[in-house]
Amino acid sequence: MVLPKTILKQVEAICRAFLWTGQWFSSTPGNVKWESVCKGKKEGGLGFRDTVKWNIATLGKHVWAMAMEKDNLWVKWIHSVYLKNKTLEHYHPTIDSSWYWKKIWEAKMELERVGITTAKLRTWTHYSVKRVYQIMKGETEQLQWSRNVWDRWSILKHSFFSWLAIQDRLKTKERLVQYGVLQDDTCSLCGGGAETINHLYFDFQYTQRVLELVTSWLGLGRTYRDLESAFKWINRRLSQQKVKKKVWNAAVNAIVYCIWQVRNSMVWKNQKQQEDHTAKQIKFLILSRLNKLRGRKKKPNEECWIDSLYNV
Ligand SMILES: [Zn+2]
Numbered sequence: 043m044v045l046p047k048t049i050l051k052q053v054e055a056i057c058r059a060f061l062w063t064g065q066w067f068s069s070t071p072g073n074v075k076w077e078s079v080c081k082g083k084k085e086g087g088l089g090f091r092d093t094v095k096w097n098i099a100t101l102g103k104h105v106w107a108m109a110m111e112k113d114n115l116w117v118k119w120i121h122s123v124y125l126k127n128k129t130l131e132h133y134h135p136t137i138d139s140s141w142y143w144k145k146i147w148e149a150k151m152e153l154e155r156v157g158i159t160t161a162k163l164r165t166w167t168h169y170s171v172k173r174v175y176q177i178m179k180g181e182t183e184q185l186q187w188s189r190n191v192w193d194r195w196s197i198l199k200h201s202f203f204s205w206l207a208i209q210d211r212l213k214t215k216e217r218l219v220q221y222g223v224l225q226d227d228t229c230s231l232c233g234g235g236a237e238t239i240n241h242l243y244f245d246f247q248y249t250q251r252v253l254e255l256v257t258s259w260l261g262l263g264r265t266y267r268d269l270e271s272a273f274k275w276i277n278r279r280l281s282q283q284k285v286k287k288k289v290w291n292a293a294v295n296a297i298v299y300c301i302w303q304v305r306n307s308m309v310w311k312n313q314k315q316q317e318d319h320t321a322k323q324i325k326f327l328i329l330s331r332l333n334k335l336r337g338r339k340k341k342p343n344e345e346c347w348i349d350s351l352y353n354v
Contacts, residue, residue: 050093073211083192085182086209092179099174101149102158109163130160152178190273191295195288197331200295207298208269210239231308240268242305248317249301255321256293259351269298285344292331296324
């Protein structure tokens with residue numbers, strides 16, 4: 043199916059609007075570049091499909107069929123109508139070519155731009171849209187933290203906020219000053235410096251207290267400089283303990299989410315919630331998620347550890 047670019051762009055706009063103006067979030071423009079959102083989760087994106095690129099990759103299948111001189115009606119027809127006796131390399135579409143044919147040709151040019159030449163296509167025994175799409179998107183570095191942020195034991199909404207926070211994309215006062223929305227970035231919760239992500243999660247006394255309560259519950263304690271090093275530490279310390287690692291990831295993601303909610307009610311509604319209440323809320327969220335995952339196979343000692351979490 044060939045879709046005009048304008049329609050593809052509209053589909054993209056709808057996805058984007060949904061992502062940034064849904065219940066989780068309300069702000070325009072989006073906090074993270076759309077191009078980054080389209081990166082795979084392992085590469086720090088959300089794995090949204092870049093519809094324009096995907097469409098070109100889909101059209102590439104026709105280009106491949108022509109390059110392979112596949113014995114089918116369509117290729118024969120293309121040869122009799124357009125290519126005549128020319129090879130793909132020596133042909134160029136004329137102005138009166140059909141819209142469809144021009145689109146396919148455009149796709150061919152796009153593929154060449156990323157190194158997928160006709161000669162290269164001829165070496166492929168089959169055509170994979172997915173593989174071509176990956177090539178078009180380009181290689182990007184895999185980020186270690188993505189596994190922690192998107193761990194399936196975490197609540198999706200928490201992962202999403204963690205994903206924003208680790209990229210410094212939550213709308214802290216520091217960011218709002220950068221945007222020119224605010225003039226003063228002083229943390230209104232404690233007055234102790236600029237409200238940055240690191241201040242909110244690692245300097246702010248309130249968070250420190252919540253962290254203490256949650257970490258002592260999980261039986262592991264340590265202070266971190268930032269979110270990334272917290273995840274790194276978890277990966278190192280718990281590399282052999284899969285279940286604990288998953289629960290810890292879930293805890294970090296839950297803390298990021300809950301502290302951000304607490305911060306919002308303090309900043310916007312002037313409502314304060316006690317630290318132990320927030321910690322309890324975090325424990326409850328983690329336990330209810332664990333409860334849903336009960337049936338999964340675990341080692342006996344892991345099962346014991348999880349049981350112990352319910353006894354507090
Ligand atoms: Zn503060």
